[in-house]
Amino acid sequence: MTAEHQRLAEANAHQTRWRRFGPYLSERQWGTVREDYSAQGHAWDFVTHDMARSYAYRWGEDGLAGVSDDQQLLCLSLGLWNGQDPILKERLFGLSGPEGNHGEDVKELYYYLDNLPTHAYMCMLYKYPQHAFPYEWLVKENARRGRDKPDFELLDTAIFHDDCYFDVFVEYAKVGPDDLLMQVTVSNRCTEAATLHVLPQLWFRNTWAWGLDDSRRLLLEATEDGAIAVQHAQLGSYNLYCDQAPALLFCDNETNTERLYGVPKTDPGQYFKDGINDYVVQGVKAAVNPARTGTKAAAHYALLVPGGTSQTVRVRLGPPGLAAPFVDFDQLLQQRLQEANEYYARLQQDLADADARRVQRQAWAGMLWSKQFYYYDVPQWLAGDPALPPPPPGHRSGRNSTWKHLNNADIISMPDKWEYPWYAAWDLAFHCVPLAQLDPGFAKNQLRLLCQDWYMHPDGQLPAYEWNLSDVNPPVHAWATWRVYKQCQKQNDGVGDLNFLTTIFHRLLLNFTWWVNRKDRRGRNVFEGGFLGLDNIGLFDRSAPLPAGYFIEQADCTGWVAMYALNMMRIALELARTRPVYQDLASKFVEHFLYIAEAMTKMGDADTSLWDNEDEFYYDVLHTPENGRQLLKIRSLVGLIPMFAVEVLDDEVLNAVPQFVARLNWFLEHRPALASLVSRWQEPGAGQTHLFSLLRGHRMKRLLARALDEAEFLSDYGVRSLSKYHQQHPAHLHLAGQKLVLRYEPGESETDLFGGNSNWRGPVWFPTNFLLIESLQRFHHYYGDDFKVEYPTHSGHYCTLLEIADALSGRLTKLFLRNETGIRPALGPDKRMQNDPHFCDYILFHEYFNADTGWGLGASHQTGWTGLIAKLLQPRLSAAGCD
The missing domain is CATH 1.10.3200 (Hypothetical protein af0941)
Known part of the structure; x- marks a missing residue:
């Protein structure tokens, strides 16, 4: 057992709170719904990036490379200033949804490099230009570009072209659950010396300004020996020990109403949230508290770093009274790093390739860094706070007003802590x-x-x-x-x-x-879910109300519910092994699945199916008052999702649930049409297995013929979300006087239907590819090695379903792995990203990927679902001959 496994065991047994502190700060609290108290729900405008340094948040905190306790009462993060910028770099900059030509978009370069489950060791890298950060240029250029143009990114400004930037590595190591080391290593990549101001910042989340907490038993203050003492009624006492005796700066985590709203300062003893910014950047001495107390503090280091060298800053958040807090600092930090290496060596012991290990470890690091304290009390948010003016009436009855029961205050895994800082x-x-x-x-x-x-x-x-x-x-x-x-x-x-x-x-x-x-409007076991995560994959927004008399029945939604029924059946059968009563529930779900299967295939008459015999594909059906039903002939993921509804049971499982088997035999005997349609119940497969699927062998082969056709869905980097067929053959629809058109687009969508980063008109994305790979593995478990499919379609080369699953996995993993020319496709065309030794081994995990080039697109730290790459990189069967 490694040291990290031991810490995990102690944490899970509630013996030691190893998870108490972690990377739980958001990277963007501004522009979120929680902070929005506008009448019309314009969250992007209510608190902006420009306001954020002066605005005391209500529901959470953000920071750069930051950590907090698990209730986000005490926060520690990094501030930086290169001497050129108009503001202190305290949080990551990016464009709001309306500002970006493809929605919200972070405009920074940062990487999650390492982390442990208990956060006993963590490391991330932030790349900070020495020239003035191009805030205005990024805003204006993206505003100028339309949806037909790519995003204008930080690298496009050429701000790194002369290597005048700092690599800022931030490491944390836990001595104990309440004893945290923070080391900041600044590497000057330029040949000339440059100064960087480094400010570890400590502050309390503002829990006192809302009229709900009057105690305010909390304080930060300077001690005689150069530390920052922390007093908090719930957390207790800590000291932030600061190596090399930096200047200590204090203000309060309070809104600067004068700057934001023009309300003059009435108390000369007020020191606002932006006080440290104003002191460092503008030289305003009166912006910080001379008494050296407050609710926000920073240790101010000004480092002159010679070209090509590095310098470090060390602080320690630990118990009061440490006589020599830095005597064992380096040794402890190295010990935790070594323990991280031992932990991952155990996890990766069967993964031989060094590059694959690097990618997998950074994917896991991103997963662990993307935890966030998420606080959202909907009834309190709707009603407003006692100490503040009540929200406008439109707020009280608007967004989320039907969720008055919801009160979240937990550590939750986020999709991306900047672009999607909400679960x-x-x-x-x-x-x-x-x-x-x-x-x-x-x-x-x-x-x-x-x-x-x-x-x-x-x-x-x-x-x-x-x-x-x-x-x-x-x-x-x-x-x-x-x-x-x-x-x-x-x-x-x-x-x-x-x-x-x-x-x-x-x-x-x-x-x-x-x-x-x-979601089953007519009680026919055909479902309409609306959005379902596929923002822009159709001709119209499926979540928006359709004209009177119109409604849609969705192949993807019905496939998802069929998959859901099989998942529930399988869970019930597992529970029934020791608790026979669950056999009845397993029967309920398999019968529900079979009725859905019948509906998807027949819906009463042969000409009313979601399956189109001419194209041999599943389509959504639009019901109109003029033409009745109309198949929406769009070859998209919508038609592939029914493949996900597959489960295979073997005799070992069935022998443990005789009541379930008896009930199912009776049902299928009295419903022979259902049995012959999908179940294969009377036809054991390889190794005495039984198949539950929406697809028999022929129909599955026809879907796979499209999915594995390089002229349609199959890309070098996985399965596209829309068939390339629609590049030359756009789909058209006349809907209530509107002419709608859909074309294949391999990258960012030129059409904004759903809002935000609407993107699904062609790119490859991980979750559906992962489910497709799993489905093929399940089908192979039933059909065995004798069942083969042409792969790729029209190649004349036939493979087992397991070989194809493995080949698809290989196409996804090669997005990140160096190819024979040393290129990582996901990093895109920028030569610095591909070749510079200070860039090329740092991996970004994008939200989705250009299906023609493999370039990463959308959110750049989506180790949420793109973190599935860590699972795909586990050792797998060779796909020799299949790709």
Whole structure:
């Protein structure tokens, strides 16, 4: 057992709070729904990046390379100033949704390099230009560009072209649960000496200004020996020890109302949140408190770093009274790094390739750095705070007003702590699969969390994301629960956590019922979910109300619900091994699945199916008052998602559930059409297995013929979200007087339907590719090695489904791995990113990828679902001959 495994065991047994401090600060609290109190819900405008340095947040904090305790009461992060910028670099800069030509977009270069599940060691890198940061240029140039142009990024400004920048490495190491080392290493990549101001900053989240907490028993103050003493009623006492006796600066985490709102300062003893910024950048001596007390403080280091060299800053947040806080600092830091190496050596012992190990470890680091304290009390947010003016009426009855039960204050895995600093239900489900490799306890707790009463709506809906809690994400929670359960069972010598499985299964019964009752308009087992995460994949926004008399039945939504039913069946069968009563519920879900399968294929008559016999593909159906039903002939992920509804049961499972088998035999005997349609119940496969799927062998082959066709879905880097067929053959639709057109676009979409980063008109993205790979593996488990499919289509080369699954995995992994010319496709065309030794081995994990080039697009730190690469990089079967 490694030292980190021992810490995890202690944390999971509630013996030692090793997870108390972690990277729980957001990277963007401004521009979020939580901080928005406008009448119309214009969150991007209510608190902007320019306001953020002066505005005391209500619901959370942000910072650069920051950490906090698990209730975000005390925060520690980094401030930097290069002597040229108009502001202190305290938080990452980026464009708001309306400012970016493809939605919100961070405009910085930073990398998560390492982390441990208990955060006993962490490391990240921030690249800071020595020239003035081009804030205005980035805003103006992106505003000038339309959706048909690429984003204008920091590298495009050529600000790094002369190597005049600092690599700022930030490391944290825990001596104990409440004793934290922070080391900042500044490397000057320029040939000339340059000065950098480095400011480790410590502050309290503002819990006192809202009229709900009158005690304010908290204080930061300078001690006689040059430390910053911390007093907090809940946290207790700490000292921030600062090496080399820097100047200590103090102000308060309070809104500068004079700067933001023109309200004159009435008390000369007021020192606002931006006081340290004004002191360092503008030289305003009166901006900081001469008494050296407050609720925000910084240790100010001014480093003159010779060209090509490095300097370090060391601080330690630990218990008061340490006589020599830095005597063992270097030794402890190196020890934790060595323990991190030992921990990952154990996890990667079967992964021989050094480059693959590097990519996988950085993917895991990104997963762990992307934890965030998320606080959102909807009823309090809607009502406003006692000490402040009430929100406008439009706020009280607007966004999320039907979620008055929701009160979140937890550490949650975020999709991207800058671009998506809020949880999303289906993103989180995918996160938990690679997280379970690292920290099974945390992964299970994340899945449990969204099923709690203070998250799940009383009607059974899971919260989607803060911009619209009522939106609908694909129902993948049961899938993730089963995957995490099986991973943890394998790690625990075959013993599964049945309490975890039971708890979530009971809650998901409510959610499944919500789906059946709310998303099946005509009671025909065909579903309409709306958005379902596929922002821009159709001709119109499926979440927006359609004209009167119109409605849509969705192939993807119906496929998701069929998958959900099979996931629930499988969980019920596992529980039934020791608790036979669950056999009845397993029967319920398999019967529900079969009715959905019938509906998807027939819907009563042959000419009303979601399956199109002419194209041999699944399509959405639009019902109109003029023409009745109309197949929306768009070859997209919508038509591939029914492949995800597949489960294989072997005799070992079935022998343990005789009541389930008897009930299913009776049902299929009396419903022969269903049995012959999909179940293959009477046809055992390889090794006495039985298949549940929406697709028989022929229909699956026809879908795969399109999915594996390089002229359609198959890219060098995975499966596209829209067939390349639509590049030369755009889809058209006349809808209520509008002519709508859809074309294949390999990268950023030129059309903005859903808002924000609408993007799914061609790019490759990980979650659906991952599910497709898993589905092929399951189909192979049933059909065996004798069942082969042409891969790629029209190649004349046939492979087993397992070989194809492995080949698809290989196409995804080569996005990040160096190819034969040393290029990582995901890093794009920039030569510095590909060849510079200070760039080329630092990996960004983008939200999605250009299907023709592999270039990373969208959010650049989406180790949420793109973190699935860590799972795909685990050793796998050779695909020799298949790619």
